[in-house]
Amino acid sequence: MAAPPVLVQVLRERRRSLAGWAVAFAAICGMYTSIYPYMAEMNLQAMLEALPREMIEALGYDDMSSAAGYVGSATYGLVAFALLMVFAIGNGAALLAGDEESGALELELTSPLPRAAIYVQRLGALWAQITALVAVVFAVTLTLDLAQGLGIPTLDLAAATLQLWLLIGLFGSLAFAAGAATGRRGIGLGVAATLAVVSWMLNAIGPTIGLEWMSSISPVGWYMDSNPITRGFHPVDALLLALAAALVIAAGLRRFVRRDLMT
């Protein structure tokens, strides 16, 4: 069977930009992980204890005494998490709706390919890019963990990575699907960014005000709970993330194959 032409073309045209993102991710994640030994010496935990408990919990900085706790909150819980969200939502909205708005999609839409194939291949290109960047985060963190002997349990790190991948894929797919359903990049961006912020807030604030159900309905809660690495693998949460992504993808496709295009 021939390679999927749209997927190949999109990845080919995005390879430079993707390489730039990968370098940035490697640098930032590398920096965060490699400063842990110095932070540990400074007795960060004692410093944090001076801050109000609610604030620490909301930031996810509640367990700085272990490398796993630190990487879980600083890298997986904040920096890589936020940057991946930005990348996935921005790209998700641009990949289909952005190209439809600019008119660039017309070439594919008037080719013999079915609409569904264009949707699936472009979505595949999004997931491939997300996979590459999540893999960079994992590889850099694992390498520095082994090099510095931080003792992060590798299985827990892998579990957190898998769940991070699902979460980012979910929000990237949401931006993609909302854009595909409407033909408006701005709607894809707006819907996904709003829901991402809302679910982050539900997870961050719920527990501090005693409303635990808030994080249990939040996709960010399914991923993070209090710390994505120390909590290990949660099959039910991973399944929830995967199901939500599948649902969003199916709904976007259903609308995309039925509506007027390029209007």
Added chain:
Amino acid sequence: MGHHPIEIQGLVKDYGSFRALHGVDLQVARGEAFGFIGPNGAGKSTTIRCLLDLLRPTAGVATVLGARDLANNPAIRARIGYLPGELVMTGRRTAREHLTYLATLRGGAGRERIEPLAERFGLALDRPVNGLSKGNKQKVGVIGAFMHAPELLILDEPTSGLDPLLQREFLALVRETAEAGATLFMSSHILSEVEAVAGRVAIIRAGRIVDVEDVRALRERAGQHVRLTFDAPLPAEAARAFAAIPELSALTIDGARLTALLRGSPDRLLKEAARHQVTRWSAEDRNLEELFMDHYRQTSADAGGEAC
């Protein structure tokens, strides 16, 4: 095989609450070169986008190459060459990459014709498409539409942006393609742009087909504005002789100057004019709007409507 390459029946298309097409009917026969003429906003691109299944009709059916249900027959587009009315080419890809990608989307068909067609139209294949001039972008579009030798070509304002030399090259390509047996459907807002190649034309206005006719008959009915200037004022008997020519109407003679509307053969007019010394001569095709005016006058007269 009894079907026509394009059969449109009762096509209605709404954009929200705005009705762009009010029941369009059209048939284009195999091997025909068909012109689709109308002023800006008449609904040409809307009709064409329905044929490519970019738009879904509000009512009516468009059958293309025998496929009645276009939504479930995307593969039919492998046999169509489409030139969009507004070509958008973004990104840093070169013209070659763009056309090669298009060939790949069509399963490789036409890849080997990119090079010769680019040479024929004088297109530099290794320049990025987003920096190309309008005319050069149009060349990329034309090559993309023709390269896989499709049996049906749907061209939305194909000659816009091409200079006269390239228009001629384009028309030559259209003729070759028509001779090879392909069916052509091309839109324009100017009759003269399609009359060199089209056999029949349909005229669309405000979402309705107002006329479908042989292009020569239409041109004859449309007529030309003729202006003649003589070296001396015309005598009264000459004026009577011009007035007796049946092909002329709206005749005015003002001293040495004659203006009239000519429909049909210019033979009698030329022979009469040759009796005098002609110093200036011009004949100008009437434009589409004037044709519409004729059309409305005629239909309201047929219906016994008020005279104007």
